[in-house]
Amino acid sequence: MATYQKFQQFVEDIAEKVHNCGSDQFTVALCATASAPVATNSVLANLTEIAYTNLSSRNLTTSSSAQSSGTYTLLFSDLVLTASGGAVAAFQYVVIYNNTPASPLDPLVGFFDYGSALTLADGETLTIDFTTSTFTIA
């Protein structure tokens, strides 16, 4: 299972009204092994993304944004990335960022490290399964 790591700036952005997790458009960005994100990155411009040629949509759908007994949970629907028309460039990191805010532009949320490079050949898929929560705030 890939390990999830949050970007440090995200917690401040949550507290200072940068994100509206219930309705903003969250998207994933992919980074190669040589371009590893670090926890101190704050916006998408800090990262080097792979070329997305032949890759399906990277947009996430928020399936649940609510609190229960004082614990807020954000959950995204699973995202299936599909290579179509050819292979997709190799990547190791799947980064979640918020595509809606204009200032700061594209603030980062967190990322998954698969531990080694992945390559999707034409017709192959990768499912990003968010299980029961993407993150919680308690």
Next chain:
Amino acid sequence: MSLAEQVSAAKETEAKLEADREVLWSKLDECLKKQAPLLKVEKGIRDKIKAINQQLFPIKEAMKAAKASA
């Protein structure tokens, strides 16, 4: 500078900073009031997005289940 003078200078700085902050809070308040009509539109749009997300969720879950059982 004596301790009394340092305290006096600190109080002066504190008063100035608090006055500056009052001015900025006032400007922020004006700014937010001007944005209010747009914020109302934004809220309406966001509510519609949330409603669509809620409709999409069971569809995506059903597709996931279908794929898993295929």
